Amino acid sequence: MSTNNHLIKPEAEKEYNIxxxxxxxxATHGIFQNILKMDGxxxxxxxxxxxxxxxxxxxxxxxxxxxxxxxLTDRLNYCSSPINNMGWHMTVEKLIGCEVPKRAxxxxxxxxxxxxxxxxxxxxTIIGQDTGATTGFLYFFxxxxxxxxxxxxxxxxxxxTNIGRVGGMERDFSEVAWAKLKIFMVxxxxxxxxxxxxxxxxxxxxxxxxxxxxxxxxRALAYGFTGPNLRAAGxxxxxxxxxxxSSYQDFDFSIPIGSNGDTYDRFMVRIQExxxxxxxxxxxxxxxxxxxxxxxxxxxxxxxxxxVYSKMEALIYHFKIVxxxxxxxxxEVYHSVEGGNGELGFYLISDGNRxxxxxxxxxxxxxxxxxxxxxxxxxxxxxxxxxxxxxxVIAGELDA
Amino acid sequence: xxxxxxxxHLSEKLKSQFGDDFIGGEIQYDFPVLIVxxxxxxxxxxxxxxxxxxxFNFLTTLCxxxxxxxxxxxxAVMYQLHNMVENWRIRIKIFMEDGDTKVPSVTSIWPxxxxxxxxxxxxxxxxxxxxxxxxxxxxxxxxNYFPMRKEYPLEDGSRDDKNDKMFGR
Numbered sequence: 254m255s256t257n258n259h260l261i262k263p264e265a266e267k268e269y270n271i272x273x274x275x276x277x278x279x280a281t282h283g284i285f286q287n288i289l290k291m292d293g294x295x296x297x298x299x300x301x302x303x304x305x306x307x308x309x310x311x312x313x314x315x316x317x318x319x320x321x322x323x324x325l326t327d328r329l330n331y332c333s334s335p336i337n338n339m340g341w342h343m344t345v346e347k348l349i350g351c352e353v354p355k356r357a358x359x360x361x362x363x364x365x366x367x368x369x370x371x372x373x374x375x376x377x378t379i380i381g382q383d384t385g386a387t388t389g390f391l392y393f394f395x396x397x398x399x400x401x402x403x404x405x406x407x408x409x410x411x412x413x414t415n416i417g418r419v420g421g422m423e424r425d426f427s428e429v430a431w432a433k434l435k436i437f438m439v440x441x442x443x444x445x446x447x448x449x450x451x452x453x454x455x456x457x458x459x460x461x462x463x464x465x466x467x468x469x470x471x472r473a474l475a476y477g478f479t480g481p482n483l484r485a486a487g488x489x490x491x492x493x494x495x496x497x498x499s500s501y502q503d504f505d506f507s508i509p510i511g512s513n514g515d516t517y518d519r520f521m522v523r524i525q526e527x528x529x530x531x532x533x534x535x536x537x538x539x540x541x542x543x544x545x546x547x548x549x550x551x552x553x554x555x556x557x558x559x560x561v562y563s564k565m566e567a568l569i570y571h572f573k574i575v576x577x578x579x580x581x582x583x584x585e586v587y588h589s590v591e592g593g594n595g596e597l598g599f600y601l602i603s604d605g606n607r608x609x610x611x612x613x614x615x616x617x618x619x620x621x622x623x624x625x626x627x628x629x630x631x632x633x634x635x636x637x638x639x640x641x642x643x644x645x646v647i648a649g650e651l652d653a
Numbered sequence: 654x655x656x657x658x659x660x661x662h663l664s665e666k667l668k669s670q671f672g673d674d675f676i677g678g679e680i681q682y683d684f685p686v687l688i689v690x691x692x693x694x695x696x697x698x699x700x701x702x703x704x705x706x707x708x709f710n711f712l713t714t715l716c717x718x719x720x721x722x723x724x725x726x727x728x729a730v731m732y733q734l735h736n737m738v739e740n741w742r743i744r745i746k747i748f749m750e751d752g753d754t755k756v757p758s759v760t761s762i763w764p765x766x767x768x769x770x771x772x773x774x775x776x777x778x779x780x781x782x783x784x785x786x787x788x789x790x791x792x793x794x795x796x797n798y799f800p801m802r803k804e805y806p807l808e809d810g811s812r813d814d815k816n817d818k819m820f821g822r
Contacts, residue, residue: 303790303791304789304790304791304792304793307791307792309800311776311801312800312801312807313807315807316807347682348682474710474711475763475764475765476764476765477711477712477713477763477765488737490737495737495740496740496742584681584682585681585682585686586681586682586684587682587684587733587742587744589713596713598713598714598733600714600716600731600733602718610720611716611718611719613714613716615713615714615733619768619772620714620765620768620769622768623764623765623767623768624764652791653791
């Protein structure tokens with residue numbers, strides 16, 4: 254080996270390579286650009302550029318009536334859009350002081366936990382894919398399809414769902430939806446178990462992911478991490494427990510945490526969260542209360558079509574809602590939900606007009622992606638790819 | 654401690670520590686909102702973070718607000734802090750005149766403020782003093798206006814690539 258020593262240059266004469274990772278790189282699952290300064294395979298410095306799919310949602314929201322903002326929230330984290338939709342509905346409900354019936358809460362919990370599973374299925378299978386375990390991506394990924402079929406049955410859409418309404422759900426689950434959910438609840442644990450046993454103790458996978466892109470709990474807090482990435486670093490913060498919304502206090506579940514904050518921990522936390530989500534859905538189905546699936550807020554909730562044709566008030570409300578002329582109180586409200594990636598917050602200022610005066614999204618991806626250069630500096634290029642997929646950076650949420 | 658008690662407690666603390674630089678506050682839904690002088694914002698946030706009893710160690714979010722109607726205090730920045738141990742959440746606000754957009758940067762307290770402040774600079778044009786890298790983040794660098802300010806319409810008025818004859822925009 255000593256024969257090659259003359260090739261290694263002294264520090265002062267060293268030349269670095271500049272590598273453009275992205276904007277569209279097949280390994281980065283979205284439009285992210287990172288300008289890397291490389292010493293061979295080692296990353297010396299990283300400079301991320303974001304904003305390639307910025308769509309100015311905060312500006313658009315200032316020009317839309319409240320119920321027309323839901324489709325914008327779909328397009329934040331599009332891997333788990335129902336959580337975003339519900340978060341927005343709950344923000345408006347908090348503003349107008351609307352009490353949602355228990356059944357609507359439970360239906361929402363089922364939908365939200367299903368979409369959390371869908372989100373984690375994507376993230377975990379992609380970690381597998383990036384380490385070379387294609388089987389998971391091809392085989393386990395079909396479970397996401399089953400979840401989307403349930404969404405389709407409930408709201409008619411699959412990816413950008415626009416599910417639920419201010420005040421509850423737009424309709425109750427149909428018989429078919431319940432049947433599909435029942436089949437899913439039997440099938441999914443089998444698939445998850447199989448996927449888990451395929452990957453979790455796999456020697457290659459462990460060598461590849463342990464100590465890859467680690468972050469300490471302290472740094473993670475300083476960088477504003479939330480969600481599975483913060484929990485992988487050992488801090489048990491979960492909005493569902495800290496500030497329960499939508500009757501999460503009724504369910505019994507635990508918060509899995511990691512210890513090293515590396516890619517392996519982020520993977521394992523997500524896997525365990527899927528088991529917890531399954532248990533929450535089971536409890537919600539078992540305890541499902543009877544009753545209405547929406548609150549009695551005629552000013553915000555579209556009336557039945559038959560009523561619109563036969564009752565004066567229903568016609569008036571229908572017209573006002575469709576035209577976006579609803580009376581909202583003045584005030585400012587913040588509501589957050591535990592999204593697939595962490596605390597998704599909505600800060601809403603209302604001046605009593607038809608559209609928000611100011612709406613600010615606290616987007617977990619945007620906030621924790623800034624730690625990415627620190628996490629990959631000093632590591633290998635191939636680890637940088639893996640770190641990004643294990644952080645589950647979603648372009649839509651990053652750029653809003 | 655419920656929201657009202659927390660609000661009273663913090664008001665008292667800030668009043669004794671900062672005197673007249675603590676302007677006042679209110680309770681908005683489940684959040685105590687505390688308003689302070691802009692020039693003392695770093696001290697206030699550091700005090701809230703480093704006092705062991707208060708321990709607001711987590712910056713949840715920060716954002717700018719533009720209120721053209723509110724003469725003399727057209728611009729505002731709000732900071733949302735979280736004490737994760739006690740689960741206390743508060744909102745701190747500073748107000749400023751339109752011409753005076755210099756705001757002390759809080760990146761020295763929380764590194765996470767870096768991109769948040771860049772975003773608010775991008776949207777509103779706040780000049781965060783002491784920020785390590787104050788550039789636009791979501792919009793393109795060549796953009797010559799701050800789009801979230803209320804005087805700018807939703808669509809760029811200078812566009813000529815759209816024929817609006819048919820749709821009566």
